[in-house]
Amino acid sequence: MxxxxxxxxxxxxxxxxxxxxxHDTPVPPPGARHDGDARAERARATQALEEVAADLEERGARVGGEAQEILGAQAMMARDPGLATGVAELIDEGRSAARAVYEEFGRYREMLVGAGGYLGERAADLDDVRDRAVAVLEGLPMPxxxxxxxxxxxxxxxxxxxxxxxxxxxxxxxxxxxxxxxxxxxxxxxxxxxxxxxxxxxxxxxxxxxxxxxxxxxxxxxxxxxPLAEEVTTARNTASAREAVLAAVTGPGMTSDGHAVPLLANIGGPRDVDAALKYGAEGIGLYRTEFLFLDRMSAPSDEEQEAAYLDVLNAFPGGRVVVRTLDAGADKPLAFLPPQEDEPNPALGQRGLRLLRAYPQILNAQLGALARAASQSSAKLQVMAPMVATAEEAAWYVAVCREAGLPSAGVMIEIPSAALRASDLAAEADFFSLGTNDLAQYTFAADRQVGMLTALQDAWQPALLDLVALAATGAAERGKPCGVCGEAAGDPVLACVLVGLGVTSLSMGAPALPAVRAALSRHTREQCLLAAQAALAAVSAQEARAAARSHLPGLAGLAL
Known part of the structure; x- marks a missing residue:
């Protein structure tokens, strides 16, 4: 080939x-019917879906972090009351449990795809839950x-x-x-x-x-x-040489002329801390707290939250730990809250900070647990709100955090309106953190899960870089720091550009830290600025990337 x-x-x-x-789980025949005992068939369907949910939760608990968050959301799909009702109705009409699950999940899948955005991203996850349930009902091995x-x-x-x-x-x-x-x-x-x-x-x-x-x-x-044997050998040798070069660069993140750029890690929970320490993270730039909330029928206790936060804080004594308060809603509903009213596009509805304002008791409990954890640690805790759109929202969030005894409260910039009026938001918040994944999705109206739209999700798109520059400038005008915690921060070349745009810290998946550290160490702040200006002047992502690289000669030695 x-x-x-x-x-x-x-x-x-x-x-x-x-x-x-x-996935070779067979499709139940359209005419498949049960033997007439609808009650027993409903019980079979319920048991199969619960078995799938429990298996997903067990897998998530074994690995923790982001995987636990993702699998917990899948488990909630298996336990969704609306889906269960639809399956039961089809069984009452005579369909077999397997066929009822297949049809009802298919109907719901079409709704997700039609909604687009975050819900559209979950269609593949729903297919997996369906296939697993059908396999259980048909006595087949799990896919x-x-x-x-x-x-x-x-x-x-x-x-x-x-x-x-x-x-x-x-x-x-x-x-x-x-x-x-x-x-x-x-x-x-x-x-x-x-x-x-x-x-x-x-x-x-x-x-x-x-x-x-x-x-x-x-x-x-x-x-x-x-591939030919020599191709494999060459690729492996190149990779080994690159790893050796990256391993030689240690210490805090900074440019070759000494401009400090703290390099932080994104985590989903305490189990991700070891990797962050292994790769030399200077702190945590994004602690996603959703995994504590999503896969349960009741809110986590204050004590449970406090312990989860304290574990991470204690891993970075004297260091910076940025916690994103609960980002739920849309594809991440909370089972212990009343169901949200139907929304035409939940990704543009009541999620993130909007949901927390509707249920302030959830936010107050979380902030209280964070404050108590911070009082027992030397780490520098900062909290930030997801999905902030206006200065009024930023002011409200900061006030609530101050009341809870948390002195440093920031906001995520992941909605274009927030970047466009960054100076107004910076007057209220203590810091910014740019979520480039969502910022790209909302800027280009491009579902980030759809492979055909990958070009529009590219963080090198000049329009997205414009918004990053606006946010960084707005923060600087008010004397506030502006970090990036989206996937863009883990691109070593783009990391240099982000620094040139005025970004003050970078947070990423832990394995990306060595390459970013090495790329910054080989270039001056002025070279980063020139690379950023060249990228902004481009008219496409490809041109922006090429233009930036022309001002970053040290990348050649890193095989980037």
Missing amino acids: SALTGVGVSPGIGFGPAYVLT GLPSLAEQPYVLVARDLAPADTALLSADVVAAFVTEQGGPTSHTAILARALGVPAVVACLEATSIPHGVPVLVDGASGLVRPA
Whole structure:
């Protein structure tokens, strides 16, 4: 086969036999009916969905962090009361439990795809829950991956469900290659967290024959089936040399002329702390707290929250830990709150800070637990609100945090309106943190899970860089720091540009830290500024990237 090209989303070289994942759970026949005992059939469906939910939660609990958050959201799909009602109604009409699950989940899937945005991103996750439930009902093995392998394999699939990837490690899988997905899909996020090379949006990847050796470059996006031995050797030698260069650069993040740029890690919970420390994070720039809330029928206790926060704070004595207060709603509903009224587009509805304002008791409890944890640690706790659109929202949030005894309260810039009026928001907030994933999605009206829209999700898009520059300038005018905690921060080349745009700190998945640290160490602040100006002057993402690189000569030695 000739080489294939996709979007590299997790750097590194992976080589091994292809394991082409195909979901072969059969579709229940359209005419499949039960034996007449609707009550027993409903009980079978309920039990199967609960078995799937429990299995997903168990997988999440074993790995924690972002995987636990993602799998917890999937478990909630299996327990969704609306879906259960629809399945029961179909069974009452005579359909078998398996067919009822298949049809009702299919109907709900169409609703998600039609809604787009965050809900549209979850269609693949819903398909996985459906297939697992059907397998249980039909007495078939759960769809998934081999538990044992003679050597690490390259996992190839049309798309990957979180449950398929959450328990994998670099000891089992050499690389991921998928036909769908984008830079911020669950596959990409989990691959980066595992430190496994990954390529997404690689058309015709599943045409690679099962077992054929495959070479994957997670940086360039190149996928080469049946490579020559010398190609593998060259790629591995290049990767080894690069790793040696990166390992030689240690210490705090800074440019070659001494301009400090703190390098922080994104985490989903205490279990992610070890990786952050391993890769030299100076602190935590984004602590996603959703995993404490999403997979349960009652809110976490004050004591449970306090312990989870204190574990992370104590890992960075004297360091900075930025906690994002609960970001729920849309595709991340809270089971212990009343169901939200139907919204035409939940991604543009009551989520993030809007939901917290509607249920202030949730926010007050979280802020109280954070304040108590901070009082027991020397770490410098900062809290920030998700999905802030106006200065009024920023002012409200800061006031609530002050009342809770938290002296440093900031806001995330992930809605274009916030970037456009950054100076107004900076007058109210203590700091900014840019979430480039959502900022790109909302700026370009491009669902970040759709592989065909990858070009619009590219963080190098000049329009997105314009908004970053506006936010950084607005913060600087008020003497406030402005960090980036989106996936863009983990791109070593773009990291230099972000510094040139005025960004004051960078937070990313822990495995990306060494490359970003090395890239900054090889360039002056002036070179970063020139690279940023060149990128802003471009008219496409490709031109912006090329223009920036022309001002960053030190990248050549890093094989970036």
